[in-house]
Amino acid sequence: MKLLIILFVIASNLFSAVYEKSVDTKNVYYVSEHFRAIFGITYENDNVTVSLANTYLEIAEATWSKEIDELGFKMPKNTNIKKIDMYLGNRLAYNYETNINETIGINYAGWAAEYPSDNTPFFVLNPNLEEDILKVTIAHEFFHTIQYSYFFGNILNENIWWLEATATLMEDEVYDSIDDYINYMNNFFNASHKSFELYDGSHEYAMVIFTKYIKEKYGLEIIKNSLIQMNETAQSISCFEILDSLLIKDYNSSMQISVNEFAKWVANSSAYFEEGDLYPPLKHFDANETAVIGKGGIKVVDNLKSGWNMVTLSHADFNSLDINHIESAWSYKDGVWSNSIAGQISSVESSQGYWIKTSAASSLYYTYFDNGENEISTLNDQWNLFGTTKELSMNYFDSQNIILWQYNNGVWLLYTNDSTLLEKVQKLGYNTLVTIPAYSSYWIKRI
Numbered sequence: 001m002k003l004l005i006i007l008f009v010i011a012s013n014l015f016s017a018v019y020e021k022s023v024d025t026k027n028v029y030y031v032s033e034h035f036r037a038i039f040g041i042t043y044e045n046d047n048v049t050v051s052l053a054n055t056y057l058e059i060a061e062a063t064w065s066k067e068i069d070e071l072g073f074k075m076p077k078n079t080n081i082k083k084i085d086m087y088l089g090n091r092l093a094y095n096y097e098t099n100i101n102e103t104i105g106i107n108y109a110g111w112a113a114e115y116p117s118d119n120t121p122f123f124v125l126n127p128n129l130e131e132d133i134l135k136v137t138i139a140h141e142f143f144h145t146i147q148y149s150y151f152f153g154n155i156l157n158e159n160i161w162w163l164e165a166t167a168t169l170m171e172d173e174v175y176d177s178i179d180d181y182i183n184y185m186n187n188f189f190n191a192s193h194k195s196f197e198l199y200d201g202s203h204e205y206a207m208v209i210f211t212k213y214i215k216e217k218y219g220l221e222i223i224k225n226s227l228i229q230m231n232e233t234a235q236s237i238s239c240f241e242i243l244d245s246l247l248i249k250d251y252n253s254s255m256q257i258s259v260n261e262f263a264k265w266v267a268n269s270s271a272y273f274e275e276g277d278l279y280p281p282l283k284h285f286d287a288n289e290t291a292v293i294g295k296g297g298i299k300v301v302d303n304l305k306s307g308w309n310m311v312t313l314s315h316a317d318f319n320s321l322d323i324n325h326i327e328s329a330w331s332y333k334d335g336v337w338s339n340s341i342a343g344q345i346s347s348v349e350s351s352q353g354y355w356i357k358t359s360a361a362s363s364l365y366y367t368y369f370d371n372g373e374n375e376i377s378t379l380n381d382q383w384n385l386f387g388t389t390k391e392l393s394m395n396y397f398d399s400q401n402i403i404l405w406q407y408n409n410g411v412w413l414l415y416t417n418d419s420t421l422l423e424k425v426q427k428l429g430y431n432t433l434v435t436i437p438a439y440s441s442y443w444i445k446r447i
Helices: 047-070 131-148 157-174 180-184 208-218 221-232 239-251 255-267 419-427
Strands: 004-011 016-023 027-031 035-040 084-088 110-114 121-125 284-286 298-304 307-311 326-333 336-339 354-358 362-367 384-388 402-408 411-416 440-446
Touching: 027 047, 035 047, 047 084, 047 131, 047 157, 084 131, 110 131, 121 131, 131 157, 131 180, 157 180, 157 208, 157 221, 157 239, 208 221, 208 239, 208 255, 221 239, 239 255, 255 298, 255 362, 298 307, 307 402, 307 440, 326 384, 354 384, 411 419
Parallel strands: 035 084, 084 121, 284 298
Antiparallel strands: 004 016, 016 027, 027 035, 110 121, 298 362, 307 354, 326 336, 326 354, 384 440, 402 411, 402 440
């Protein structure tokens, strides 16, 4: 189709640039070095639409400069020979490949896709965005076009969170002063127990908080390598597992180690994140709340009261746990006591129990990887201090004749499935345990 080429010159307080203008029977095109802004021919003489198209180009070129030239991500597919089309949504911009006028809902800022003929990316933008939102939207959607350059084929649902979270991260990398990404944060901080891989239209954007941790801890290279790995594995492996393999191979870490540290960061955001002072507080859970921790998720549990507590701890190095108001911690394993004061507790496990003394009420955090359970059938006749991240009913212990003690709220409670022993102990005034609360510990031995 023959195009009429003329030059368009516009100057404003936002930009001063010269862009090529083309028209055909359906569209008007303004063209910069890497992009085309497209809207319907009906709007050719509409100054607002024309100005907006040129604003798109100015912002898009600045975004290209940051994400490609400075940060070093791959160029989008085919951009060595083609431009990236940016359609002004709801302005009768006609897509010749799909044979539709591109529209966008009022609740969406933008979306990116690929042309079916050759996989060249394009995106559609809401024409009613404020300037700052337009900037971060272009940064976000442009990064999606970069992501597409790393792999081919359909995207696994369990990988959408990583693509949206890293695109949201790019908003702040390109336009650091706008901080629009923080508007997504409540969806994580109020529900941190949910799976990283949850895809519900909001949670995947809130997972920008994890990409913030990854970037601030390890840099951007791991994000680039994760996209490369998505292609090399033909997307048969989830990004969660890809990140785990990269952390193990290149950073002497793992997703288990990183999620544990991430839990510490979000529990005290202002102490660790560069912009943590802007983040909302993390929701705390009561020990009796039954919210299940999904894949990668974390929970901060208010299970430490002033004084002595029988609890379990997240699988980590003890000194990394940042337990507020702690005075001492004790563990007991294989007949040996160890304590924190003497530096005898190093690595801790969620299947083990711990005595923790605090000067005030406090909290502990747990992660998806803390699934510590103990095999009751292998109990010996010595005392064991076990921990659990799940609530346990007394039926759990029926495979063995046992006696079990727990200290809770200043009171010793007992359970045994030996009826004679139970009667004797009850006569001494001890109350009977009904359940073992989640995130607690207990003394147990075979009798």
